[in-house]
Amino acid sequence: MRESKLVLEVVGLWVRYPNSDWILRGVDLQVNREERVLIIGETGSGKTTLARAITGLAKTIYECDIKGRIILNGTEVNEGNYEALIRRVALIGQNPYLYFVEPLVGDDLYSHALKVHSNERLASDVLNKAMDATGIRGLTERYFFEISGGEARRALVAKALISDSMLFIFDEPLMWLDDQGVKDFVRLLETLRRLKRAAIIFEHRFIPLLKYVNKVYVLKGGRLVDVTDKASLALEAPPCRLLYGFRSEKGVNCEDVLLEARNLYFKYDIRGDYVLKGVSMQLRRGDAVLIYGLNGQGKTTLLKILAGYLKPHKGQVLRRASTLYVPQNIALFYTESTVEKEVMEMFKVRGMKSKVGLGLDVVRRLGVDPESSPFNLSYGQMVKLAVGLASTLDIGVLLLDEPFSGLTYEDRLELLEQLAKSNTTVVVATSNLDAIEVPYWTKLYRLETGKLTEMGTTGTTSLTYASKLYRELVGVEGA
Amino acid sequence: MWRVLRELSYMLTYSKKLEDYSTLARTLAASTIIALLLITRFLSRNILTEIVRLTLIFSFELCLASHMRGIRGVLAGLKLIVVFAITGTLVFYMSYLFGWLAPNPVQIVPGALRLVVLFLGFSLPFQLISLRELRSLMSKLSLDRQALALSMMLLQIPTTLYCLSEAATTIKLKYKGKKPYKIAVPLTLLSFLTSRGLAESYSIYGPPTMDAKLTMYKRKDVYLYSLLATLVFGVALVNVLPL
Numbered sequence: 001m002r003e004s005k006l007v008l009e010v011v012g013l014w015v016r017y018p019n020s021d022w023i024l025r026g027v028d029l030q031v032n033r034e035e036r037v038l039i040i041g042e043t044g045s046g047k048t049t050l051a052r053a054i055t056g057l058a059k060t061i062y063e064c065d066i067k068g069r070i071i072l073n074g075t076e077v078n079e080g081n082y083e084a085l086i087r088r089v090a091l092i093g094q095n096p097y098l099y100f101v102e103p104l105v106g107d108d109l110y111s112h113a114l115k116v117h118s119n120e121r122l123a124s125d126v127l128n129k130a131m132d133a134t135g136i137r138g139l140t141e142r143y144f145f146e147i148s149g150g151e152a153r154r155a156l157v158a159k160a161l162i163s164d165s166m167l168f169i170f171d172e173p174l175m176w177l178d179d180q181g182v183k184d185f186v187r188l189l190e191t192l193r194r195l196k197r198a199a200i201i202f203e204h205r206f207i208p209l210l211k212y213v214n215k216v217y218v219l220k221g222g223r224l225v226d227v228t229d230k231a232s233l234a235l236e237a238p239p240c241r242l243l244y245g246f247r248s249e250k251g252v253n254c255e256d257v258l259l260e261a262r263n264l265y266f267k268y269d270i271r272g273d274y275v276l277k278g279v280s281m282q283l284r285r286g287d288a289v290l291i292y293g294l295n296g297q298g299k300t301t302l303l304k305i306l307a308g309y310l311k312p313h314k315g316q317v318l319r320r321a322s323t324l325y326v327p328q329n330i331a332l333f334y335t336e337s338t339v340e341k342e343v344m345e346m347f348k349v350r351g352m353k354s355k356v357g358l359g360l361d362v363v364r365r366l367g368v369d370p371e372s373s374p375f376n377l378s379y380g381q382m383v384k385l386a387v388g389l390a391s392t393l394d395i396g397v398l399l400l401d402e403p404f405s406g407l408t409y410e411d412r413l414e415l416l417e418q419l420a421k422s423n424t425t426v427v428v429a430t431s432n433l434d435a436i437e438v439p440y441w442t443k444l445y446r447l448e449t450g451k452l453t454e455m456g457t458t459g460t461t462s463l464t465y466a467s468k469l470y471r472e473l474v475g476v477e478g479a
Numbered sequence: 480m481w482r483v484l485r486e487l488s489y490m491l492t493y494s495k496k497l498e499d500y501s502t503l504a505r506t507l508a509a510s511t512i513i514a515l516l517l518i519t520r521f522l523s524r525n526i527l528t529e530i531v532r533l534t535l536i537f538s539f540e541l542c543l544a545s546h547m548r549g550i551r552g553v554l555a556g557l558k559l560i561v562v563f564a565i566t567g568t569l570v571f572y573m574s575y576l577f578g579w580l581a582p583n584p585v586q587i588v589p590g591a592l593r594l595v596v597l598f599l600g601f602s603l604p605f606q607l608i609s610l611r612e613l614r615s616l617m618s619k620l621s622l623d624r625q626a627l628a629l630s631m632m633l634l635q636i637p638t639t640l641y642c643l644s645e646a647a648t649t650i651k652l653k654y655k656g657k658k659p660y661k662i663a664v665p666l667t668l669l670s671f672l673t674s675r676g677l678a679e680s681y682s683i684y685g686p687p688t689m690d691a692k693l694t695m696y697k698r699k700d701v702y703l704y705s706l707l708a709t710l711v712f713g714v715a716l717v718n719v720l721p722l
Contacts, residue, residue, distance in 0.1 A: 098679075101684075102610055102611065103493055332645050332646040332665040334664070345658075350655065
């Protein structure tokens with residue numbers, strides 16, 4: 001049978017989880033072969049639910065109520081043909097490391113090829129073609145947990161090509177990717193276009209992708225709104241660029257040095273190279289320092305050394321204030337059943353029980369219900385709450401590891417504004433330049449091949465512009 | 480700590496270095512070592528014979544493991560276990576010194592050695608047998624579901640250890656070194672999220688295959704069998720030595 005040009009057609013799709021209200025309320029979507037569709041929307045708007053519905057997970061795993069039709073390659077999906085059809089849709093979720101069933105990438109792909117094609121020779125042929133198409137030959141002998149997020153996604157695309165997937169769904173593919181990873185993902189989209197495969201991308205950090213997609217939708221009120229024209233217009237207008245990336249040092253007390261790192265050297269493996277080589281920096285009260293570096297350059301290691309969790313092999317850290325570390329995986333920060341208990345515990349342990357009200361004020365200002373579980377908050381709310389609480393506690397230096405990952409542009413801007421208002425001494429490690437132009441930082445560093453160097457501002461899309469564009473497309477009222 | 484945990488996680492991860500040997504030879508090597516360890520533990524005549532046997536087995540384990548990971552890698556992977564062994568030994572000696580209830584000091588040292596040798600011995604099957612082979616072997620014993628659960632768990636150990644390190648840093652600083660037990664909460668939540676993610680992944684790509692090519696003989700097996708025979712002979716010979 002000749003394959004239809006239309007790969008996916010969703011007609012009047014309604015989805016709700018057990019005991020919840022309808023999340024999707026009549027979604028209509030058409031995706032043609034070779035087409036790349038970008039879907040944006042606020043946190044909780046139903047992007048992941050739509051991905052789960054298209055891949056069948058909403059029914060099989062989450063036992064959702066589903067109304068409407070999903071037509072894949074001209075055939076309507078029903079219980080009888082579900083298994084066969086759904087195998088030709090690939091989902092690559094936020095955490096790509098969950099999709100490996102063997103420790104070595106090569107073994108994982110070969111085992112999948114053998115499962116799909118049964119015949120060893122055919123499996124090897126298909127695997128070779130998939131590896132060549134995605135350029136992952138160099139990864140085959142590596143453990144999946146050692147490769148970067150971008151490489152893991154590339155390997156998963158190869159896996160999906162082995163199953164001859166016609167539609168690729170990426171749920172927040174840029175999360176935890178550095179700037180190089182973003183470029184790699186764009187290349188991956190080009191590869192899929194060359195292979196005549198369709199792709200749907202659900203992403204918060206959408207600006208780097210705008211040029212490479214055919215359609216842009218906003219998921220709002222449970223329905224999809226086509227904003228392709230609006231997005232194209234936004235692309236034509238040059239982004240406003242800020243010329244100066246530093247804030248005034250007015251709030252910085254140059255005499256009061258809270259933390260000083262002197263000539264730090266560190267390596268994980270006795271046989272390996274140094275991850276940090278002669279790193280020196282000074283943090284004065286009121287400083288806002290941003291450390292930029294691609295993944296694997298030692299940013300997290302440096303933060304952990306500054307926090308006193310890791311000990312440098314050479315050099316020393318002089319710490320004259322307490323530190324608080326907020327990890328990249330923000331869910332690891334919270335330990336209590338409600339936000340209120342979280343605040344109480346943090347204040348109690350610092351002997352500030354009488355000032356719990358300050359913490360609860362922060363909670364209210366963020367619009368968070370103190371009785372809710374911190375684990376039910378959105379990613380952005382979790383980060384903002386941690387930063388908000390830290391600013392009310394007696395904490396000398398706040399260390400934030402990749403706080404912008406997974407945040408909408410709006411949330412990113414709000415987080416920076418929150419940090420600016422609090423005047424907390426802060427060190428932020430990031431692997432993308434989106435936030436650098438905001439005039440908030442007192443110092444910018446680049447961490448590359450273990451060396452820390454001061455850097456000036458760089459020309460990248462300004463966060464203010466990105467946030468404005470997001471507001472325009474999604475139709476959110478400005479703060 | 481993270482460094483130590485990372486090295487430890489490699490001790491539970493399959494290494495391809497011994498793929499030149501058949502599945503049968505590798506499985507026999509792993510199971511013989513475990514059997515010898517159990518025999519040594521329960522059937523040794525006295526402490527001296529046990530120490531000699533443990534030393535023999537330890538040498539063989541080190542030989543195999545260092546072939547896969549390099550001697551430095553193995554020693555780095557054993558760091559955490561050695562720390563436990565030394566701490567335990569010191570605590571027992573202190574108890575003895577203070578007159579508290581403690582085992583005989585002569586028995587304490589083999590106890591520490593036993594811990595290291597047992598850990599290395601029980602980690603070898605994970606390094607020697609691939610997950611595919613493990614699933615296939617268990618499937619042949621009609622343990623399909625258990626095979627799937629075990630391989631899923633083993634696969635997630637390195638990433639879980641990384642999260643453990645992140646959570647440890649965070650909780651230590653958040654609670655100023657107090658309440659370290661709170662680390663269990665985010666890690667439990669993480670395990671729920673991971674299992675949900677795995678269920679999604681298996682639903683999309685299908686569960687891992689239970690079939691693997693289980694090889695019975697490869698040319699290099701002779702070396703492994705000779706080494707194994709020497710070890711078994713050595714362990715048995717200890718019985719006739721005047722110890």
